[in-house]
Amino acid sequence: MAAASWCYRGEPQEEQSALLVQFSNGKLQNSENMDFTLYKNQDATNPRKKHQRILTSETDRLSYVGRNFGSGVLKCNSLCRYFVGVLDKDSGQMEVYNAELFNMQPLLSGDLIDDDPSDYQNKSYREKVDSCIEAFGTNKQKRALNSRRMNQVGSETLNVAVMKAAENIIEAKGVAALVNDAAQDDLPDVSIFLPPCHEDADKPENVYRFDDLLSPAEYEALQTPAAALVNMTPEEILKKADEKSHCSFVLEELKSMPLSEESRDHKARCLWFLNALIKFSFQKVIKKKYPMGPDCPPIINRKLMKNFTALTYNNGSIQNLISASMKAKITAYVIALALHINNFQTDLTMLQRDMRLRENRMVEIAKAMRLKISKRKGPSGLLADEEHKLATLSLPLPSYRPSGRQQKRKKMS
Structure with missing residues (x-):
């Protein structure tokens, strides 16, 4: 052998x-x-x-x-x-x-299926398809089948039940309250794309907690790429501005870095990640496994792909897409991170221009985050005479009232 x-x-x-x-x-x-x-x-x-x-x-x-x-x-x-x-x-x-x-x-x-072939042959086409779904269908198909069977009730019984339920609701809430609820439901809800909000927090820093924006492992991974921002000179900042490698908000913050080495390192990491978020938001369809390149830590690349893209099926392949809702989510996280950088008061106008958004869209997201909106003069060197929108996180949090059709209806009435 x-x-x-x-x-x-x-x-x-x-x-x-x-x-x-x-x-x-x-x-x-x-x-x-x-x-x-x-x-x-x-x-x-x-x-x-x-x-x-x-x-x-x-x-x-x-x-x-x-x-x-x-x-x-x-x-x-x-x-x-x-x-x-x-x-x-x-x-x-x-x-x-x-x-x-x-x-x-x-x-x-x-x-x-019943062993008697005559019984099977006597079944309708729908019943045969349902039998195949029960045996070989996907979970989604089985759920749809169960839902359809549960909803197969007599039309007369259903109409009676609906009419009775409608009468009870109208009697309990009143017509005016129902009209108001319908108007509220029609409005786009951006709150589901916001970072976790702790409304019962006793301090501003605990409303949008830093750990909800960056986990300890992600924060640790930012040390190496952010090291170049810690001691950047004014000449280097001007060079970055000419290269357009960093957004205006980040360049403006680099001009006023804290004196403490630990605080400088913390701010540099936050600014690096904020800049990465803004650059990531400019993409439409993500075709690369590491969209931010080799300089971005793998854990940050995975965070961006997992948390800020939506999966879509196109031409036989699965793609990661930055949809309008994901753009709103990125914007909310950018605002929350900017609040932590700037002692919970930040310039919305600069962020809005860096992210290439309309002003009313930026303000609407900030209001959904329960921030107070005010105005102030722009920073020196950046059209100082121009008024900028300022967002402030303070307690107690103001109530959020979405703008849109609801206000128009109130005006018409």
Whole structure:
């Protein structure tokens, strides 16, 4: 017999499958009488579906089914890698293939379609489709099926119930209150994109906590890239302004760095991250894994991708998109970070121009954050005679009243 050796082959051929199975209700004693069938999702373009598989097996006593997607999928498939080795005893050569583990669940009689084919043939097309969804549908399809079945009530009964409920609501709240609630529901709600707000805080710094903006690990990772901002000279600041590598707000803050070394380092880290947030907001579709380049720490790149982009499906691939709602979220985090930098009072006009937003949009987000809006003269050297909007975080927090159609209705009435 030749000396033993092995060769890694990766994925098996298209007509083959390397699968490992385990049975949830015990160990298999005799595998000779088992018949296995593998079903593959026909949608080969959708990255979420093209790897979906369903494995079935039959014995004299029970039928089993296992799948690699859905709520019952094994967590170990995403945490571990499995391999299958095929040994040629004559040559001593073993070929190693990638494999996937399936957990085979017994399929009870209540889960099967009636064995009588005549009953199945007599079913409507909708009933047949529903049976397929019950057996092989996705979680979303099963939820939709259950919802539709629960909502199948008589139209007369439904109309009576709706009329009764409407009469009770009108009697309890009154017509004026209902009209006001409807107007409020029509308004765009930006509050869901704001940083966590602690309304019961006893200090301004605890309303939008710094740890909610930057975790300790993310803050630590900013030390290296922010080191260049700690002791920047006026000449270097002018050079950065000419290169347009940093926004105006950051350059203006670099002119007044604190004397304490620890405070300078803290402010530099905050300014670096704020500048990264603003630059990140200018992108539309993120095509790179690390959108801010190699100089940005990986943990910051992951934070930007995870927290400030929306997933979208386009042309057979998943893309990260900075939508209008994500732009609003970035703006809210920029304002919160600027408040921590400037002792909870910051220049909204400079931030608005750096982020290329309309003034009313910037002010609306600041009001949603429960900030007080005032006016002041702009900083020296930047059109000092111009009035700038100033946002202040102070306690108690003012109430938020969205602007828009609700105010117009009040004026018309």
